[in-house]
Every structure is written in C-alpha cells, then in structure tokens.
Amino acid sequence: MGSVVDAPVVVEGVAENMLGDKKVTVVFVLGGPGSGKGTQCANIVEHFGFTHLSAGDLLRAEIKSGSENGTMIENMIKEGKIVPSEVTIKLLQDAMIKNENDKFLIDGFPRNEENRAAFENVTKISPAFVLFFDCSEEEMERRLLARNQGRVDDNIETIRKRFKVFVESSLPVIEHYNAKDKVKKIDAAKPISEVFEDVKAIFAPYAKALLECDYISVIKNH
Numbered sequence: 001m002g003s004v005v006d007a008p009v010v011v012e013g014v015a016e017n018m019l020g021d022k023k024v025t026v027v028f029v030l031g032g033p034g035s036g037k038g039t040q041c042a043n044i045v046e047h048f049g050f051t052h053l054s055a056g057d058l059l060r061a062e063i064k065s066g067s068e069n070g071t072m073i074e075n076m077i078k079e080g081k082i083v084p085s086e087v088t089i090k091l092l093q094d095a096m097i098k099n100e101n102d103k104f105l106i107d108g109f110p111r112n113e114e115n116r117a118a119f120e121n122v123t124k125i126s127p128a129f130v131l132f133f134d135c136s137e138e139e140m141e142r143r144l145l146a147r148n149q150g151r152v153d154d155n156i157e158t159i160r161k162r163f164k165v166f167v168e169s170s171l172p173v174i175e176h177y178n179a180k181d182k183v184k185k186i187d188a189a190k191p192i193s194e195v196f197e198d199v200k201a202i203f204a205p206y207a208k209a210l211l212e213c214d215y216i217s218v219i220k221n222h
C-alpha cells in the first residue's frame with residue numbers, strides 16, 4: 001500500500017495562494033439569492049474544516065458595528081445593490097488574515113465584474129474552484145419568503161431586484177470562471193441532504209489533497 005507522501009494528489013488551486021506568510025485555498029460559493037449557499041456552507045465547514053466567510057454576513061455585521069460605512073451599506077442592501085468592492089474586499093481580507101485557518105469558503109462574492117477584478121488585483125488570490133448552486137427563481141422566491149430571519153431584503157420587492165442583479169451582474173462572473181473550467185455546478189433545487197451529497201462528491205478530492213499538503217508540510221518542518 002503506497003503512503004500519502006509517496007503519491008500526493010495534485011489538485012489545481014489547492015494551497016496555491018499566499019496571504020501574508022500563509023498559503024491559502026479559496027473556494028467561491030455562488031448562486032442566486034436563496035439558492036442555499038449559506039445552508040450548504042455550514043455543512044462543508046462541518047465535514048471539510050473550511051472557514052465560512054459570507055460577504056453578506058460581513059456587510060450586515062459592519063452595519064451593526066456602527067461603522068462609518070454602515071448607512072451606505074444598509075441602503076444598498078435594502079435596494080439589493082452591490083456595495084463598492086473596496087468595502088467588501090477589506091472585510092473579507094481582514095477576516096482571512098485574522099483567522100488561523102488556511103481554507104476558506106467565500107460565499108456571495110464576487111457578485112459582479114468589479115468585485116472579481118478588484119479581488120484578484122488586491123489579493124492576488126484565485127479560487128481553487130467556484131461552486132455554483134443552480135436553482136429556479138420560483139423555488140428561490142419561495143425559500144426567501146419563508147426564511148423568516150428578519151432580513152430587510154427578504155421582501156418581494158427587494159427579492160425581485162436581487163434576482164435582476166443576479167442575472168445581469170453575477171451570472172457573467174460565473175460565465176467568466178466557466179470559461180476557465182473552474183465552475184462546479186450543482187442542482188440546488190433538490191432537498192438539502194441530496195444537494196449535500198453532490199457537494200461532498202466535489203469536495204472529497206480537494207479534502208484529500210489538502211490533508212496531504214498539511215501532512216507534507218508537517219514532515220518538512222519536523
């Protein structure tokens with residue numbers, strides 16, 4: 001039986017990016033509003049040890065913190081609009097630096113071409129892959145109206161605006177990564193547990209490669 005050190009799994013995008021002095025792996029998690037990004041990220045964290053960073057959650061926390069950008073962010077979220085990239089990128093970058101983990105799920109980002117290009121320019125990080133949760137607007141609308149978490153944007157008027165922004169601004173980002181063969185598309189209309197079975201099949205080879213990276217760096221530094 002071969003040892004993991006003899007035969008490392010080479011998977012593109014795993015631990016290829018530097019953030020300060022740490023090597024990081026980033027997976028972008030995209031999909032329409034209510035497609036189940038947050039729900040599945042929680043499962044991935046539990047099974048594969050990633051840290052979940054939701055751009056929307058970071059922006060909502062920024063509003064609560066009383067930051068000088070709070071009012072601007074709140075108004076953008078109420079309108080379903082995309083907050084300027086420098087604000088969101090700073091929040092994501094700070095969260096990755098503060099966290100000791102080296103593998104991150106970035107949920108709900110990049111949301112438009114400006115987000116994508118600015119993140120690449122500022123951080124020099126490119127994703128190992130992009131997980132895309134594909135779901136019909138009808139199903140997403142049903143889920144958002146039933147979510148009941150008190151979000152200011154979970155009302156039918158803002159939901160319609162968010163769908164429009166998704167189609168006009170976010171789908172082109174997914175197309176960009178698709179042209180680079182980086183998109184892993186999941187049928188997100190299925191029940192939560194069935195969606196996670198498909199997610200697991202995608203993460204398994206990466207999880208193995210990441211474990212081997214950790215193991216090899218332990219051996220090297222020993």
Ligand SMILES: Nc1ncnc2c1ncn2[C@@H]1O[C@H](COP(=O)(O)OP(=O)(O)OP(=O)(O)O)[C@@H](O)[C@H]1O
Binds near residue numbers: 033189
């Ligand atoms: N596969 C599924 N089937 C049915 N309901 C689901 C499924 N996945 C998630 N949900 C429910 O749909 C709602 C939206 O899910 P979630 O918050 O994960 O979506 P999201 O993509 O993160 O949305 P947003 O972009 O608005 O943050 C939640 O109430 C969640 O419990």
Ligand SMILES: Nc1ccn([C@@H]2O[C@H](COP(=O)(O)O)[C@@H](O)[C@H]2O)c(=O)n1
Binds near residue numbers: 033079081082153
């Ligand atoms: N990159 C992003 C992500 C989110 N926003 C704003 O937050 C809202 C909620 O995002 P969720 O991912 O939690 O649905 C979104 O509609 C945007 O207003 C953003 O500006 N940029």
Ligand SMILES: [Mg+2]
Binds near residue numbers: 037054056108
């Ligand atoms: Mg979410």
